[in-house]
Amino acid sequence: MSKILVFGHQNPDTDAIGSSYAFAELSRLRGLDAQAVALGEPNEETAFALDYFGVKAPRVITSAKTEGADTVILTDHNEFQQSISDIRDVTILGVIDHHRVANFETESPLFMILEPVGSASSIVYRQFKAEKREISKATAGLLLSGLISDTLLLKSPTTHESDFAVATELAELAGVDLETYGLAMLKAGTNLAIKTADELIDIDAKTFELNGNNVRVAQVNTVDIAEVLARQAEIETAITKANAENGYSDFVFMITDIVNSNSEILALGQNIGKIEAAFDFELKNNHAFLAGAVSRKKQVVPQLTESFNK
Structure with a gap:
């Protein structure tokens, strides 16, 4: 199989970046030629997480075909209007998401993991765990960041009961205090005065x-x-x-x-x-x-x- 692009939605948030980065890593461990990319620049909150864990921001793209890729994996979204510009012209190999399903259809079968949990990052982490795959400190940190972002540090009504254990485990793997790191990351994304x-x-x-x-x-x-x-x-x-x-x-x-x-x-x-x-x-x-x-x-x-x- 040729190169596979893994990405979250347009205007990516921390969960979109974290889940795609980690799922591309998991896909490589499974033997696929997968690369995490992004459909926009990271915001301040995401940049804080990337910098904290020493991860380079995924390359920003606007089209899969111009990247020489005809196969993609979507994380943190499934609605076509939220995805890459030529989404209808490529093969969707899989979807990892925690949102509603709408405006979505494919010509070929695919794998879909859709769960009503707090973040796509939660789902990706449990995939690593189910396969007993080793997870690096940086990857755990980005997945934790995605979960914190989407659940506002486990305070949002979107938080699933399973997310509390996931957050605790990821914080230990990432080597951070959940509350201290989580508050610092969320506050990093609230500096709106510098934005037009x-x-x-x-x-x-x-x-x-x-x-x-x-x-x-x-x-x-x-x-x-x-x-x-x-x-x-x-x-x-x-x-x-x-x-x-x-x-x-x-x-x-x-x-x-x-x-x-x-x-x-x-x-x-x-x-x-x-x-x-x-x-x-x-x-x-x-x-x-x-x-x-x-x-x-x-x-x-x-x-x-x-x-x-x-």
């Missing part, structure tokens, strides 16, 4: 097809929601531009307070009534508080999906 508004709304953003509407849902983590909202005018300008240029019907911007586990929702688009109905709130000056919400996967996208399908 265009960058801010694209740090961690995914597009979802909801009943014929392309809805962009972005999330940023912070320790001060008010500080982000102080930039509302420029953020709204960036969102309006993004909607026009990319054909998004709506843009939902989730500003998450990682300390108090709440979010503010800023939304612009054609279906504001459906967005308000999804969360049973009223947007005032285009934004509203969403108590206890920290997970896009469990506390935002399912509610939007239900509302848009009515």
